[in-house]
Amino acid sequence: SQQGEEDPQALSIQEGENATMNCSYKTSINNLQWYRQNSGRGLVHLILIRSNEREKHSGRLRVTLDTSKKSSSLLITASRAADTASYFCATGSQGGSEKLVFGKGMKLTVNP
């Protein structure tokens, strides 16, 4: 069953603007990961944040995690047209399970 729920489902912005996507989940997690998928293609791993971390940066990406609210956000700064894609959060659960549970995904469109 799906755990992560991305919010909003679709976002359209202009190049140069920041894009924020939120993800909520239901159960305890070991880590939360964000992926990007271009149309009809495989997934690209963006960033992983562990349950004991609150914030993480990677280039133009900033991820936060609030385990008390069971939510995470992905911020893409200074967006580019090439950032247009679908973005998914995925949770890895506690207890040593290897499985990832993906959210529904969010379609980001960056207009040039």
Place this chain on the structure above:
Amino acid sequence: GAVVSQHPSWVICKSGTSVKIECRSLDFQATTMFWYRQFPKQSLMLMATSNEGSKATYEQGVEKDKFLINHASLTLSTLTVTSAHPEDSSFYICSARGDYSNEQFFGPGTRLTVL
């Protein structure tokens, strides 16, 4: 970085035929591989987890006799969709994980269309 390939990238077949999809880890040994299915505009749904040399573990609702998974080596896993029907048309994605990391590396996916 770790590279995972899938073959074929797309396949069209007639209803009732079987289709085999290969997933290969090109530069690392994948002790665990995962198979996902993704319907249009939807998320990835895990179908099964396979460990090299042992039987795959299927998720609830996934028919193991219809979706045969073989993970005979540390670099290759195959998914065979047996007696495919139009409702099996989907995007099938594999991922692989090595011994020393929890990170899953994803293949580019295989689009299956059953006529």
